[in-house]
Amino acid sequence: MERDCYVLCPELIRECLYCQTKYDMSIPRPDTTAEWTKSNWRSLPANQQPVWPDAGVCEDTLKKLSNLPALVFAGETRTLTKEMADVQEGKAFVLQAGDCSEDFSRCNGPRIHDLLKVLLQMSIILTYAGEKRVVKIGRLAGQYAKPRSSDTENIDGQKIPAYRGDMVNSPEPTLKARTPDPLRMLEGYFRATATLNLVRAFTRGGYAALDKVHAWSEASFGSFPPSQKYEELVTGIRKAINFTTSIGIDMNAPPLNEVTIYTSHEALLLEYEEALTRIDTTTGLWYDTSAHMLWIGDRTRQYDGAHVEFLRGVGNAIGVKVGPDHDIDDLKRLVHRLNPENLPGRLTFITRFGCDSVNSLLPRLLRQMKSEGFRIAWSCDPMHGNTYKNERGQKTRVFEDIFKEICDFWQIHRAEGTIAGGVHLELTGENVTECIGGKRQLSDKDLEINYQTNCDPRLNAEQAVELAFELAEIIKS
Numbered sequence: 001m002e003r004d005c006y007v008l009c010p011e012l013i014r015e016c017l018y019c020q021t022k023y024d025m026s027i028p029r030p031d032t033t034a035e036w037t038k039s040n041w042r043s044l045p046a047n048q049q050p051v052w053p054d055a056g057v058c059e060d061t062l063k064k065l066s067n068l069p070a071l072v073f074a075g076e077t078r079t080l081t082k083e084m085a086d087v088q089e090g091k092a093f094v095l096q097a098g099d100c101s102e103d104f105s106r107c108n109g110p111r112i113h114d115l116l117k118v119l120l121q122m123s124i125i126l127t128y129a130g131e132k133r134v135v136k137i138g139r140l141a142g143q144y145a146k147p148r149s150s151d152t153e154n155i156d157g158q159k160i161p162a163y164r165g166d167m168v169n170s171p172e173p174t175l176k177a178r179t180p181d182p183l184r185m186l187e188g189y190f191r192a193t194a195t196l197n198l199v200r201a202f203t204r205g206g207y208a209a210l211d212k213v214h215a216w217s218e219a220s221f222g223s224f225p226p227s228q229k230y231e232e233l234v235t236g237i238r239k240a241i242n243f244t245t246s247i248g249i250d251m252n253a254p255p256l257n258e259v260t261i262y263t264s265h266e267a268l269l270l271e272y273e274e275a276l277t278r279i280d281t282t283t284g285l286w287y288d289t290s291a292h293m294l295w296i297g298d299r300t301r302q303y304d305g306a307h308v309e310f311l312r313g314v315g316n317a318i319g320v321k322v323g324p325d326h327d328i329d330d331l332k333r334l335v336h337r338l339n340p341e342n343l344p345g346r347l348t349f350i351t352r353f354g355c356d357s358v359n360s361l362l363p364r365l366l367r368q369m370k371s372e373g374f375r376i377a378w379s380c381d382p383m384h385g386n387t388y389k390n391e392r393g394q395k396t397r398v399f400e401d402i403f404k405e406i407c408d409f410w411q412i413h414r415a416e417g418t419i420a421g422g423v424h425l426e427l428t429g430e431n432v433t434e435c436i437g438g439k440r441q442l443s444d445k446d447l448e449i450n451y452q453t454n455c456d457p458r459l460n461a462e463q464a465v466e467l468a469f470e471l472a473e474i475i476k477s
Contacts, residue, residue: 036313038277038286041270046306048147048268048299050161050168050180058182058271065185065275070289071141071192072263074280074315080262080292081317083135085345087421088377093132093475094348094422095123096264096293096319096379097464098139100456101146104166107191112198114429115140118461119261121230122468128233130472135262139426141195142265142291144188145272146455147299163454167269171454185272192290196263203259229469264293264319268300270310277314288314295319295350298384303334312338319348319424321381324357328368335374348377350424354385355405362409366416380409381424387456390444396457399437403470410474423471427459438463 052058086092097119099106115138123134144167152159153173161178163171167188170177267273267288276290288294294314298321300307311318318338322331331349339347349369353361369376382405386397406423413420433449434457436442451457459467 036309038274038310038313040313041274041306041310044304044306044309045302046270047302048164048297049270050164052180052182054182061182061186062271062275065189065272068189068276070278071189071196071276072289072292074282074285074287074289076262077287077292077316079260080135080137081315081345083345084293084317084348084377086133087135087348088344088375088419090419090421091133092135093126093130094135094137094377094379095119095126095425096137096139096350096422097122097425097427099143099428100139100426100453100458101165102140102143102191102195103454104144104187104191107195109198111428111430112140112195113202114461115427116199116202116261116429118427118429118464120259121461121465123259125230125233125465125468126472126475128236129469130475132475135422136259137262137264137293138199139264141192141199141263142188144191145266145268147266147268147297165268165455167272185269185275188272189276199261199263203261230465262292264291264295266297267294267307267311268297270306273310280315283315285315286313288316291316293317293319295321295348297321298323298325298352301334303330303337308334308337317345317348319350319379321350321352321384322365323352323385324354324361326365328365331365332368332372332374335369335372335376339375342373342375344375345377347375348379348421350379350381351409352381352384353405355382355401355408357385358405358408359412362412363416366412366418370416370418377421378413378419379422379424380406380420382406382409383424383426383456390447392447394447394451394457395453396444396447397435399435399459399463399467401437402435402459403467406467406471407474425459425464425467426456427461427464429461431462432458432460435459435463439466 083092084094087094098115119136119138123136126132126134145165148162148164150162153162155173158175160173160175161169161180163169163178164180167184168180169184273288273290273294277286277288279285280287294311294316295318296307296311301320302308320334320338335347351358351362351365382402383397386401386405387395389395410420430452431450432452433442433446434451434453436444436446439462
């Protein structure tokens with residue numbers, strides 16, 4: 001009813017005479033001109049969707065999900081869109097980071113704490129040393145599904161479904177564990193709820209205060225060698241705190257004691273996303289309440305496909321992963337479809353080219369998008385294009401390759417007169433050995449020490465903080 005009456009009175013009307021629903025007409029509205037509904041995507045090709053063995057169980061699960069409370073609120077989501085507009089204009093830097101794929105088994109306090117501490121450490125480094133406001137977006141509280149290059153894999157001569165993330169099936173290489181189970185979507189919702197509850201408490205309960213900056217490193221760096229750079233940064237922040245206190249500034253004020261960490265994940269399982277998409281009673285707009293920001297993967301960004309059709313109608317900030325295999329004309333069509341009003345903050349391109357290809361692919365893409373006048377925020381994913389398998393079949397990444405792609409990304413933007421907005425990283429707060437290189441020069445043989453990921457390799461806490469210092473120099477220069 002709310003959407004119908006918006007169509008009936010689309011002018012600058014604050015209250016609809018038809019049903020008395022109040023609308024804030026200053027809020028950017030997504031494209032719903034083509035009679036969008038949250039289930040329209042079902043009539044289009046939808047890649048990377050699991051085949052549930054029992055349709056009845058799936059339908060019952062989705063019905064339960066649709067009646068559960070929203071995970072995030074529309075007002076928070078609108079605030080993120082405004083902050084992404086600042087990123088697009090070069091007024092802020094976006095740090096989007098977290099697990100490749102969250103595991104149900106790792107949904108516990110210590111691991112969530114460790115990840116949040118690293119995000120805080122990286123953001124304070126970028127803010128203080130890089131002199132840039134940081135928009136913090138976690139790959140958490142919903143990153144439970146992953147696209148795969150093949151639907152199946154052969155294990156000991158038996159063909160079984162590929163592991164698609166804990167919201168779909170289990171990583172154990174057996175037919176029973178790999179059979180998709182729709183009840184896992186319900187479990188994913190509740191684990192996302194638990195994660196969000198801890199994130200809100202952690203970021204609003206005083207632990208994120210600036211004077212705790214040293215405690216963050218003590219808690220997460222216990223197994224790493226001391227970082228002289230970080231100690232110097234902490235000393236500088238403490239001097240700044242002492243100065244502001246001495247001149248009468250209240251260090252207990254919320255801006256100095258609280259931070260905002262937004263949530264994000266790939267909007268891969270469209271049934272789950274549809275179940276959590278609701279009308280915001282304040283604006284009359286549809287929002288996907290599973291996360292503040294959602295992105296479309298490189299494998300599912302077909303401009304006439306189901307994922308784009310679904311996301312064009314929700315009010316969230318949207319990211320689009322763009323890999324080497326892209327068609328620029330298709331990307332232009334996609335921009336028109338996702339952001340027809342060319343609104344700032346609505347759309348982010350997250351490029352994932354690899355350090356060997358970024359110089360040949362990114363300049364032309366930037367020129368073409370710039371010539372169209374598209375308002376796009378640009379972020380660099382230096383992880384996926386730099387992944388390879390070692391002789392033991394383990395996926396890994398080289399720290400120096402990751403850093404090189406980021407450096408080239410920034411240099412290309414400067415040369416083209418466009419704005420490099422941020423980075424999109426896969427990392428963890430744990431002392432894993434999944435990516436080689438970095439300050440400790442981890443080698444291929446070191447991966448055996450603590451290789452934990454069920455999907456893609458992540459930077460550990462030390463590597464993440466080291467990268468933040470290097471990033472700060474790039475931003476400031």
